[in-house]
Amino acid sequence: MGAHETSDSMLPIAGEDDIINARQFARETARRLGFGAVDQSRIATAVSELARNVVRYAIDSHGIVVIRGLNDAERGTGVEIVVSDEGPGIANVEQALGDGFSSGRGMGMGLPGTRRLMDEMQIDSAPGRGTTVIIRKWRR
Amino acid sequence: MIAQPRPDQEPAPQQATILEEQRRTIRELQTPVIQVWQGILALPIIGSLDTARAQDMNEALLDMIVQTSSEIVILDITGVPLIDTAIAKHLLETVAAARLLGAEALIVGMSTRTALTLVHLGLDLSGVTTRTTLAKGLELAFRRLGLEVVPRARANPDAAFADAGDI
Amino acid sequence: MARVPIIEIAGLLVVTVQEELHDRDALRLQEELTDRLERTGSRGVLLDLSGVETVDSFLGRLLTEIAQGARLMGAHTVVVGIQPSVAITLVELGLELQGISTALNAARGLSRLRHLLAAEGGRGRT
Numbered sequence: 001m002g003a004h005e006t007s008d009s010m011l012p013i014a015g016e017d018d019i020i021n022a023r024q025f026a027r028e029t030a031r032r033l034g035f036g037a038v039d040q041s042r043i044a045t046a047v048s049e050l051a052r053n054v055v056r057y058a059i060d061s062h063g064i065v066v067i068r069g070l071n072d073a074e075r076g077t078g079v080e081i082v083v084s085d086e087g088p089g090i091a092n093v094e095q096a097l098g099d100g101f102s103s104g105r106g107m108g109m110g111l112p113g114t115r116r117l118m119d120e121m122q123i124d125s126a127p128g129r130g131t132t133v134i135i136r137k138w139r140r
Numbered sequence: 141m142i143a144q145p146r147p148d149q150e151p152a153p154q155q156a157t158i159l160e161e162q163r164r165t166i167r168e169l170q171t172p173v174i175q176v177w178q179g180i181l182a183l184p185i186i187g188s189l190d191t192a193r194a195q196d197m198n199e200a201l202l203d204m205i206v207q208t209s210s211e212i213v214i215l216d217i218t219g220v221p222l223i224d225t226a227i228a229k230h231l232l233e234t235v236a237a238a239r240l241l242g243a244e245a246l247i248v249g250m251s252t253r254t255a256l257t258l259v260h261l262g263l264d265l266s267g268v269t270t271r272t273t274l275a276k277g278l279e280l281a282f283r284r285l286g287l288e289v290v291p292r293a294r295a296n297p298d299a300a301f302a303d304a305g306d307i
Numbered sequence: 308m309a310r311v312p313i314i315e316i317a318g319l320l321v322v323t324v325q326e327e328l329h330d331r332d333a334l335r336l337q338e339e340l341t342d343r344l345e346r347t348g349s350r351g352v353l354l355d356l357s358g359v360e361t362v363d364s365f366l367g368r369l370l371t372e373i374a375q376g377a378r379l380m381g382a383h384t385v386v387v388g389i390q391p392s393v394a395i396t397l398v399e400l401g402l403e404l405q406g407i408s409t410a411l412n413a414a415r416g417l418s419r420l421r422h423l424l425a426a427e428g429g430r431g432r433t
Contacts, residue, residue, distance in 0.1 A: 020327045023361055034159045038199055041361065041392035045400070048363040052330075110364045113400040140192060195395075202391035209411050233395075236403045240394040242387060242411035 013054045013063040022051040042117040049110035050083040058085035078138040086130040173204045180281045181210045186219035194230035205243045212281040218249030248277035311336045319351040325358035344380040351420035357388030367402040374407045387416040
């Protein structure tokens with residue numbers, strides 16, 4: 001069925017330059033997993049949004065991106081990307097996910113857009129606990 | 141005439157390439173994009189339009205726009221029996237994406253019932269140009285491109301292609 | 308790192324983005340473009356994005372801002388070269404870049420600008 005990523009690949013985020021690194025890394029992984037051009041773009045863009053949040057809001061702009069291929073009996077091949085940081089956390093996750101959230105951080109966090117591009121998204125975040133966003137996309 | 145796209149030119153490991161080729165073939169078979177004239181594409185949409193199909197349709201269409209440098213795309217929804225919010229949104233997305241590439245998408249085949257449904261749904265259709273038939277869409281497309289269909293040697297010059305009114 | 312060149316052709320400003328832009332490069336481009344518009348009084352900007360593989364919400368909004376800024380300075384903006392994948396992704400993000408004209412390629416983009424300016428009976432070279 002082709003080459004799958006079965007082990008995690010990690011990329012640290014330490015500053016603005018890593019936004020492009022992270023999304024190119026995600027695009028290349030998606031390509032190798034057999035995702036089409038448009039899905040590669042969706043995945044790269046989603047990772048770009050999440051990586052930028054880390055750079056903007058995390059302590060010292062530090063965070064980490066973990067990418068791995070998924071292989072599920074029912075859903076087939078997919079990709080899972082985890083973006084984690086130890087920033088201030090999101091006070092109200094639901095609000096940040098709502099399209100109508102337009103003040104300051106909400107506008108810049110790109111979470112609703114990221115959700116639309118991906119098949120699955122989970123956010124684990126709270127003030128003082130940092131933020132972990134998990135996104136998944138399945139190949140059609 | 142269905143224009144054939146060029147094969148994938150990206151360097152890639154064999155399997156990823158084969159998958160993409162297969163995917164492309166399936167897309168082409170399911171969503172025939174027809175080049176009706178230099179610079180004019182037509183896409184007849186038959187049946188229902190779910191998210192997966194709409195995405196395939198967009199990809200095939202946008203690739204064709206680039207490859208044929210077509211400025212006008214005619215989306216024919218005559219064959220779509222039921223328009224709901226989801227389908228309407230997909231169509232609007234197609235129009236918006238085509239515009240980003242530099243092409244204008246017209247929607248034709250709009251029945252009275254469909255028009256009323258769309259109005260009821262309250263969607264913003266202000267940026268969309270529509271016509272009731274493919275023929276009228278084609279006429280508008282020719283006009284946009286600065287073309288005119290003129291009959292040869294006619295005794296009555298007034299019988300030249302009728303002007304369908306405003307744009 | 309990447310400094311995007313702004314070239315003047317027949318009174319129009321042409322910007323060709325050939326690689327991925329870091330946020331700071333994009334912001335610098337916005338500044339330099341505004342500056343050039345002020346200095347030259349150019350009435351048109353052509354932005355060629357054919358070298359850009361990913362346009363996320365940051366760049367998408369910045370493009371809209373660039374066009375708005377150009378308009379305030381009396382210039383039209385035409386964007387060309389948006390790749391199909393990028394177009395689909397932008398639309399799915401909910402960014403349709405309204406207020407920005409588009410064209411199929413650079414040549415048509417330039418002719419579109421000339422057309423827009425001629426329609427206005429604009430001053431200057433075009």
